[in-house]
Amino acid sequence: MLNLYFSLRLKLLLPTRQSSALLHTHDCTIxxxxxxxxxxxxxxKSSSSHPNQLKQIHALLTTTGxxxxxSLITQLxxxxxxxxxxxxxxxxxxxxxxxxxxxxxxxxKGYVKNNLSIEATAIFGQMQRIGVHPDQFTFPFVLKAxxxxxxxxxxxxxxxxxxxFGLDFDAIVRTELMIMYVKFGELVSAExxxxxxxxxxxxxxxxxxxxxxxxxxxxxxxxxFRQMGSAGIKPDSVTIVGALSACAHLGCLEIGKxxxxxxxxxxxxxxxxxxxxRLDMYAKCGNMDMARSLFNKISQRNVISWSTxxxxxxxxxxxxxxxxxxxxxxxxxxxxNHVTFLGVLSACSHAGLVSKGKNYFEYMAWSEDRNIQxxxxxxxxxxxxxxxxxHLEEAYDFIKSMPIEPDxxxxxxxxxxxxxxxxxxxxxxxxxxxxxxxxxxASYHVLLSNMYAAAERxxxxxxxxxxxxxxxxxxxxxxxxxxxxSEIHVFHGGDRLHPQSESIYKVLEELIKQMKGIGYVPKTxxxxxxxxxxxxxxxxxxxxxxxxxxxxxxxxxxxxxxxxLKNLRICDDCHTFSKFVSRITKREIIxxxxxxxxxxxxxxxxxxxxx
DNA sequence: TTAGGGTTAG
Numbered sequence: 001m002l003n004l005y006f007s008l009r010l011k012l013l014l015p016t017r018q019s020s021a022l023l024h025t026h027d028c029t030i031x032x033x034x035x036x037x038x039x040x041x042x043x044x045k046s047s048s049s050h051p052n053q054l055k056q057i058h059a060l061l062t063t064t065g066x067x068x069x070x071s072l073i074t075q076l077x078x079x080x081x082x083x084x085x086x087x088x089x090x091x092x093x094x095x096x097x098x099x100x101x102x103x104x105x106x107x108x109k110g111y112v113k114n115n116l117s118i119e120a121t122a123i124f125g126q127m128q129r130i131g132v133h134p135d136q137f138t139f140p141f142v143l144k145a146x147x148x149x150x151x152x153x154x155x156x157x158x159x160x161x162x163x164x165f166g167l168d169f170d171a172i173v174r175t176e177l178m179i180m181y182v183k184f185g186e187l188v189s190a191e192x193x194x195x196x197x198x199x200x201x202x203x204x205x206x207x208x209x210x211x212x213x214x215x216x217x218x219x220x221x222x223x224x225f226r227q228m229g230s231a232g233i234k235p236d237s238v239t240i241v242g243a244l245s246a247c248a249h250l251g252c253l254e255i256g257k258x259x260x261x262x263x264x265x266x267x268x269x270x271x272x273x274x275x276x277x278r279l280d281m282y283a284k285c286g287n288m289d290m291a292r293s294l295f296n297k298i299s300q301r302n303v304i305s306w307s308t309x310x311x312x313x314x315x316x317x318x319x320x321x322x323x324x325x326x327x328x329x330x331x332x333x334x335x336x337n338h339v340t341f342l343g344v345l346s347a348c349s350h351a352g353l354v355s356k357g358k359n360y361f362e363y364m365a366w367s368e369d370r371n372i373q374x375x376x377x378x379x380x381x382x383x384x385x386x387x388x389x390x391h392l393e394e395a396y397d398f399i400k401s402m403p404i405e406p407d408x409x410x411x412x413x414x415x416x417x418x419x420x421x422x423x424x425x426x427x428x429x430x431x432x433x434x435x436x437x438x439x440x441x442a443s444y445h446v447l448l449s450n451m452y453a454a455a456e457r458x459x460x461x462x463x464x465x466x467x468x469x470x471x472x473x474x475x476x477x478x479x480x481x482x483x484x485x486s487e488i489h490v491f492h493g494g495d496r497l498h499p500q501s502e503s504i505y506k507v508l509e510e511l512i513k514q515m516k517g518i519g520y521v522p523k524t525x526x527x528x529x530x531x532x533x534x535x536x537x538x539x540x541x542x543x544x545x546x547x548x549x550x551x552x553x554x555x556x557x558x559x560x561x562x563x564x565l566k567n568l569r570i571c572d573d574c575h576t577f578s579k580f581v582s583r584i585t586k587r588e589i590i591x592x593x594x595x596x597x598x599x600x601x602x603x604x605x606x607x608x609x610x611x
Numbered sequence: 612t613t614a615g616g617g618t619t620a621g
Contacts, residue, residue, distance in 0.1 A: 101613095102612045103613090105612090105613055105614085106612085109614085135613095135614095137612085137613050137614050138614090140614050170614090171615075172614050173615085175616075178615095179616085202616085203615055206615090207616045209616085236616095238617045239617090241616095241617040244618090248618095273618050276617095277617080279619090280618065283619095302618090306619090307618095307619045307620080309619095310619090311619060339621095342619090343619080346620090377620070
């Protein structure tokens with residue numbers, strides 16, 4: 001410390017460029033000159049990215065008792081905020097006498113940028129208590145913090161302050177307010193703010209579109225994107241990323257292709273965000289050939305590009321290609337991250353590559369230079385891999401040996417595996433764990449009830465259902481959608497809401513008759529009610545994906561595949577049904593369910609009936 | 612002396 005003290009003093013006397021060389025060579029006592037503000041400032045500048053040096057400067061500053069201290073502490077504080085050391089930044093802040101309001105703002109910004117939203121809102125509260133006026137620079141970050149904390153009432157209160165300080169028509173504050181309400185799911189409020197904006201600029205449109213996509217309202221995002229075009233506002237790369245991401249969510253290949261053409265026409269092909277969004281759109285629309293040729297074409301690729309394409313192959317069931325690309329990625333010197341490994345593990349999982357998956361898991365965690373600690377999602381992936389391939393006991397032991405507390409995702413993977421393998425002993429036990437962990441989640445109850453139904457244990461089915469009723473739980477309604485002529489058509493089980501319903505049901509009836517002739521037997525165990533056989537068949541024959549496929553057959557041009565998106569997992573019977581349809585009609589049917597793709601061609605599914 | 616929008620998974 002003593003040596004450093006003199007080093008610093010020496011540095012302060014010398015121009016910055018020479019000082020670092022001298023820092024290492026000096027070894028004698030230096031006479032102590034007066035320290036000037038300029039000298040401190042230049043030292044702070046040259047040390048701004050070295051926290052330890054900054055801390056030592058702070059110590060030195062404390063001993064000097066300079067009258068210029070406040071402004072120097074301000075500089076130190078700014079450096080620590082930029083470095084993300086909010087603990088030290090706070091210590092400096094608390095040392096200051098009456099910090100100016102921009103410092104309050106900076107501190108809040110620092111907290112928000114470092115995911116410390118509670119601290120950010122606490123500082124805002126402190127500002128109010130001691131009467132520091134917030135301004136247009138304060139609110140955007142406080143609103144972000146409220147959104148992050150999912151604190152609706154806190155957010156509404158801040159909104160009231162925004163109005164009180166006359167800032168509700170400030171474009172930036174208003175945009176942040178709007179984003180916050182979308183994130184709360186308060187779309188009406190968000191839309192009101194958007195519609196009544198005096199200056200509805202490109203950023204406001206982009207913010208709304210992106211927020212819609214991020215909160216699962218991809219359809220609304222597409223609607224706004226089209227509206228934006230009609231309003232004569234030209235999209236930029238940020239708009240495009242949002243719109244493509246919406247297409248990826250919805251599996252809309254036609255709209256996605258149109259946007260892709262816009263990217264080419266407008267010369268946005270060099271933007272890495274845009275290209276990654278394009279890759280993801282093709283992958284999530286089940287078109288890996290397009291995704292791959294694009295991937296080969298783009299010059300600038302980052303870890304997200306690689307993770308996207310690897311994950312794309314994984315969900316499309318092309319595990320070998322996913323794993324090949326992973327080694328190519330490493331050959332090219334691109335460091336995989338934890339998301340890349342999720343793709344790799346899921347590729348193994350979807351193909352039942354148990355020992356390979358285990359190797360990758362070890363490889364990820366224990367290689368010294370990589371040192372990516374497995375997160376809860378990786379553990380869930382491993383449980384899925386082991387469980388799905390039938391190693392239920394091992395999966396259970398794996399959970400028991402986890403160094404972190406398993407969450408509902410991990411146990412949920414095991415419950416899913418128990419359902420697939422009809423393990424009626426382990427299944428109910430795992431379900432009980434889940435009912436404690438996530439009492440409000442209906443899907444775990446549904447899985448258990450499915451398991452009992454398949455075992456024809458109707459009393460137990462009824463028990464589970466009673467429990468669900470008691471808790472006011474409702475199953476998530478299953479739906480399937482098909483894109484035709486750039487429009488999205490949505491179907492629910494048994495519904496007749498579509499204008500072409502009559503033809504759809506006629507096609508369906510005809511198909512089933514033909515299929516039965518060549519060996520199709522409806523798997524009535526997929527229907528959970530304890531009802532008569534015939535009624536079971538009727539319910540089964542009108543599952544949403546069957547309606548969607550039937551509609552696809554009459555509306556999608558024959559040279560194109562029929563692309564169906566389902567919000568839940570495809571059921572056994574619909575899987576068999578789709579195989580038969582692809583064989584009879586010679587049409588390619590692509591179904592994207594909650595977890596992965598099924599490409600049906602001439603009676604065979606790409607998942608090899610393992611899903 | 613500061614402020615708004617973007618990609619992978621979950």
